[in-house]
Amino acid sequence: MTVTELAGAALLDEVVRLTRDELRPSADAAEEAKEFPRELVRRLCELGLVRLGLPESRSGLVFCRAIETLASGWLAVAESVHLQVLAAVGPARFGGTHVRDDVLPTMLSGAVIGGNCFSEPNAGSDLSHLETTAVLDGDRYRLNGEKSWVGHANVGGVFNVYCRTAGGGLGGITCLLVDADSPGLSVHRPVRKMGVRALPTATITFTDVLVPRDRVIGRPNRGMLVASDVFVQGRIGLAACAVGLAQGALEYAVAYAKKRIQFGQPVIQFQGVSFLLADMATQIQAARQLLHYAVTRRDAGHDVSVEAAQAKLFSTDVAMRVTTDAVQVLGAYGYTQDSPAERWMREAKLLQIIEGTNQIQRAAIAARL
Ligand SMILES: Cc1cc2nc3c(=O)[nH]c(=O)nc-3n(C[C@H](O)[C@H](O)[C@H](O)COP(=O)(O)OP(=O)(O)OC[C@H]3O[C@@H](n4cnc5c(N)ncnc54)[C@H](O)[C@@H]3O)c2cc1C
Structure with missing residues (x-):
């Protein structure tokens, strides 16, 4: 892993410096141009911020102060680091050996950007009506459906997709970690938002996307x-x-x-x-x-x-x-x-x-x- 972790105070000093010298001066123009600050986000991940944000790091105060500082300079960057943490939460705690050893390190370092796919056209606040399905086909799941409002959609390399694998309600939902370049996965153009335009949000459709069983995060039907x-x-x-x-x-x-x-x-x-x-x-x-x-x-x-x-x-x-x-x-x-x-x-x-x-x-x- 290439993550260089600076401890508490030194890390916060670096975040303050980056916010003052790089985030604040570039925010307006990048928001206007809807340009995702890929390089900045990668550098912040390399500082160790994503690992710090994970609940098991027990460094919540330092993480919050870092995000507060970033958001005081440019919300899209703070939110992007926050989304990267959210994408890593499931794989870090519930991922199997392959996920934890091969995929998670790339998310922690920022080499691969991640996202979470909960929302759908007919399921916003009420996730018990998820309609995206995954059916076991040999040692792979066959994934079909549509996810709305996916943060990082157009820049992400991997997504936690919450899909129905059994019954109705919240009980039969499974979380699958899906590569963005999987055949059958298609990302739509970014939605035109009121704000935070530098961070792309889009619909993703899944048509017969095959996902190996070792990409189940947690247990089947226990995604919630x-x-x-x-x-x-x-x-x-x-x-x-x-x-x-x-x-x-x-x-x-x-x-x-x-x-x-x-x-x-x-x-x-x-x-x-x-x-x-x-x-x-x-x-x-x-x-x-x-x-x-x-x-x-x-x-x-x-x-x-x-x-x-x-x-x-x-x-x-x-x-x-x-x-x-x-x-x-x-x-x-x-x-x-x-x-x-x-x-x-x-x-x-x-x-x-x-x-x-x-x-x-x-x-x-x-x-x-
Ligand atoms: C920019 C942006 C980024 C997003 N990023 C992601 C993402 O990365 N991944 C993802 O999965 N989703 C994402 N979302 C979707 C977001 O999580 C949903 O918009 C949110 O959960 C609300 O769902 P909804 O918009 O369908 O509203 P609805 O659920 O349709 O609600 C409409 C209104 O009814 C209210 N309402 C609904 N149910 C109740 C209730 N029981 N009691 C009281 N009031 C209620 C709501 O508060 C709201 O005011 C994003 C959305 C936006 C705008």
Whole structure:
């Protein structure tokens, strides 16, 4: 494996440097051009970030701080690293020898980009209606169906595909690790999104794709066990993205409010503006603490499905409010594409929808009350 792992503080220093020197300066142009920052993502994986994000590394706090920093500079890059972790969660914990020895190292190093395929045209929040099927044919599965909204679809080399292998409901679902260059697999053109355009999202269709049995992640018909680990990690990683995005917007708004003069003084001197900024800072700090509480408990070995849902729900709602208020602080300039604030506001909206919508997070929390 070629991963060079820098320990905690040194790694975070490098992430701060990369965010300042490379992410922030290139984000606007790459988002406009819809260009996936392949090289940047590979370098971040090589630093050891993907391995660090895996639950078994028990380094959740360092990972969250790294993702927060990246997201404060460019959400698409933070989300891409987060997606790479999500793609590796199942193979790392539930993969067989071939998957763990031959495929996982390429995902950890960033040599191969990965993705997760849950959603389908008729199954979004409700995965009990998955229609993609895999039928055992000798020592291979024959996979047929269509997966929607696959992050990394157009740049990925390997995908965790959740498909039906028995019965109905959530019981008969299996997770298969499928190579992107498998005959019969076809990736559609990227969907035209409101934001995070540098990270491609697309439909993938599977027509008689043959997948060897040793690519089953976990056990046949027990795919939802794998998925539940992915869901918790998804909520944690996405909450870190939200905290970072909001922090970047706050810092930008504060700097602007200190230099924009109206009525003979910087606008931050007006209580209407400074209280808005104070509320933004307070909400971000609350979101960060909720997230850090969840990962600290998880690193200590606790089940944090509720805490992770609370962190995802709260931090993404905070990111939406804070980015909206950042536009307000910037006034007319905030409403133009010459400022990054309108992009951040568009990006924040995504975070309330993916990794389980915020309605689904509320339902999950309520179910455990
Ligand atoms: C940019 C982007 C990237 C994505 N990446 C991936 C990916 O990599 N892999 C993947 O598998 N999927 C991905 N998704 C899909 C995402 O996970 C789904 O959009 C999400 O799960 C919601 O499903 P849906 O859009 O079909 O909404 P629906 O399930 O159709 O929901 C519609 C509305 O009804 C609400 N609703 C539904 N059920 C309930 C309920 N029980 N209680 C209360 N409200 C409810 C929802 O909150 C929502 O507001 C991505 C989506 C986007 C936009």
